[in-house]
Each structure stands twice: as C-alpha cells, then as structure tokens.
Amino acid sequence: MEALTREHYPLGLKKPDLLRTPTGKQYRELTLDAAIRGEVQAEDLRISSETLQMHAQICDSLGKTQQAKNFRRAAELIGISDTRILEIYHALRPRRSTKEELLVIAEELEKQYGARENAALIRxxxxVYEKRNLLRQSEE
Structure with missing residues (x-):
C-alpha cells in the first residue's frame, strides 16, 4: 500500500476503498438504507485498527508526531475490551496504583495484546508518578 499523506485526507472522501470496519465491511456499505434493512450492526460502526494506523501515517506526513502517536496507541487498544480499558484508566489515576501494579499492567499490554506503545506510556x-509521589503506597 502507498504511504498516506495530507492529500489523502479525509480518507472517507479520498480513499474510501481503503476503509473497512473491524467486521470487514467496506466504508461505502455503511449507509442508512443498509441500516434500515438490518445489514449494519453496532460492531460495524466501530473504527478499525487499520484505519487508525492510516490516520497516523497522514499525521506523520504533516509533522504532527504527537497526534500520530495518539492514533497508534488507539490502534493498539482496539483489541482490548472496553471494561479492561476502563480498569486501566482508573488504575492510572493518581494514588490508585503502586508502581508494581502499573508495571504489571504494562507487561500485560505488551505481552497479551502487543500494545508496546501503551506499555511504554504506562511505564x-x-x-513520573514515583518522582511526584503520586503512587499508592503498598500495604506492607
């Protein structure tokens, strides 16, 4: 596949043939008529990891490296349940977790889901939490 750049944005207008849902439906299949006929389900309306990666490429071409990283981290999270993501989110709140608990989450993300960027962010x-005294103290 060719590298995507600013000329390809927005993908839905300029490269709709590249876009697929996590269920494999093409972007063009997501119409109101298809929904009325019952051919579009809730899962069909979620963004795919591949689409997020394509947006990251476009951001890279624009020099928006932080936004590209955000898209890549989001792409890594697609395969993780919403429940687990919320658990991790709560664990990242100040004083909710020990350093060891956060490192266990990072290991889980990396080993179980291949989410290396997110694991690095949690590490x-x-x-930073350790340096700023924002970790929960272990119950020893």
Missing amino acids: EAAK
Whole structure:
C-alpha cells in the first residue's frame, strides 16, 4: 500500500476503498438504507485498527508526531475490551496504583495484546508518578 499523506485526507472522501470496519465491511456499505434493512450492526460502526494506523501515517506526513502517536496507541487498544480499558484508566489515576501494579499492567499490554506503545506510556507514567509521589503506597 502507498504511504498516506495530507492529500489523502479525509480518507472517507479520498480513499474510501481503503476503509473497512473491524467486521470487514467496506466504508461505502455503511449507509442508512443498509441500516434500515438490518445489514449494519453496532460492531460495524466501530473504527478499525487499520484505519487508525492510516490516520497516523497522514499525521506523520504533516509533522504532527504527537497526534500520530495518539492514533497508534488507539490502534493498539482496539483489541482490548472496553471494561479492561476502563480498569486501566482508573488504575492510572493518581494514588490508585503502586508502581508494581502499573508495571504489571504494562507487561500485560505488551505481552497479551502487543500494545508496546501503551506499555511504554504506562511505564513512563509509573516513573513520573514515583518522582511526584503520586503512587499508592503498598500495604506492607
């Protein structure tokens, strides 16, 4: 596949043939008529990891590296349940987790889901929380 750049944005207008849902439906199949006929389900309306990666490429071409990283992290999270994501979100709140608990989450993300960017972010958070005294103290 060709590298995507600013000329390809917005993808839905300029490259709709590249867009698929997590269920494999093409972007063009997501019409009101299809929904009325019962051919579009809730799962069909979620964004795919591939689409998020394509948006990251476009951001890279514009020099928007932080936004590209955000899209890549989001792409990594697609395969994780909403429940688990919320649990991780709550664990990242100040004083909710020990350093060890955060490192276990990072390991889980990396090993179980291949979410290396998110694992690195959590490891970085653990270091910053430690430095700023924002970790929960272990019950020893």
